[in-house]
Amino acid sequence: MNDFALHLLRHGAPETPGLLMGRTDGAPTADGVAACAAQTAGLGIEKLIASDLRRSRNAGEAIGEALGLPLIIDPRWRELDFGDWDGMASGAVEPGALGRFWTDPDTNPPPGGERWSTLVARVSAAIADLTPVPTLIVTHGGAMRAALHALCGFDQRQLWAFDLPYAALLSLRVWPGEPPSAQVAGLYP
Template sequence: MTGFLLHLLRHGAPEITGRMLGRTDCRPTQEGIAACVAQAKGLDIDIHISSDLARARQPGEALAAASGQPLIVDPRWRELDFGDWDGMSSAEVDPVALGQFWSDPDGRPPPGGERWSALTDRVSAAIHDLTPRPTLVVTHGGAMRAALALLCGFDARQVWAFDLPYASLLSLHIWPGETLSAQIAGLR
């Protein structure tokens, strides 16, 4: 059995920073797009995928165009939906409620927002549907953390210990087939 490389690239800096940007769709800066292009330089990629949100899609378009390959836009790679908190800074959110969310993102989701398990279910389905070829996904910090939880067995609290700044790159070797399906099913 042969595996394949899955590269997860967080989008570059968006025009709006310092806010909980889940479903809020804002453009990336030109510097943010350039940072993604620089980070992915030299990667051998067969498939380019991005979230449908502009801050991930636009760098994905630039990377796919540079390689002469199409971009597959997949909304399952979106950021966690922060519900009523979406677009707010941490300082604008009730600190008790925010602390409860960070401690238990599945049991205490943002009001009107998405549970951690819903995010991991989306990302799990997206990973399961990947073609086993070198793949680059331009996505968001939350989706990258969900992939780490699914593929490496980290719990929700552990994945928040990873610093994933804009344009950060995670490269994972994926073993497809029954092993991947069993691994994902066992970690949900």
């Protein structure tokens, strides 16, 4: 089967930046939505998907309207659920617990939150369901890292080496299969 372009776009800046926003449904800024739309010029996408959370969905709606494409909402592209920490500033979380989480988020998930392996499993399932056509997914930093892990085999330490600021565009060349594989084609902050 032929390869296809998969573009992962992190949502734009939220109205309240600096928080651990997993399931917290914070609104994006107008500038954040505009920054996302600007990243999509010339991608030649045929399919548009977004997380169901407003900070991704609103950008997806603006992009879909500009490109004349329907937006498919898929909650599997949500951010990691930070449980009891969700919506908190990272400085408000006990530093030792937060450090253990960043070092090994599967063994040390946030209290009441989601394990890294659960995020990887749901993102992997979403990837497996993709039609092999040029696709843009408006999502979150954690889901983008989970996709890199699933498609390229990057380990946890390597994943944190990727700087994924708001409105960052990660382009991949994906080869469908069991399991699918990919090559990083570009990262545009």
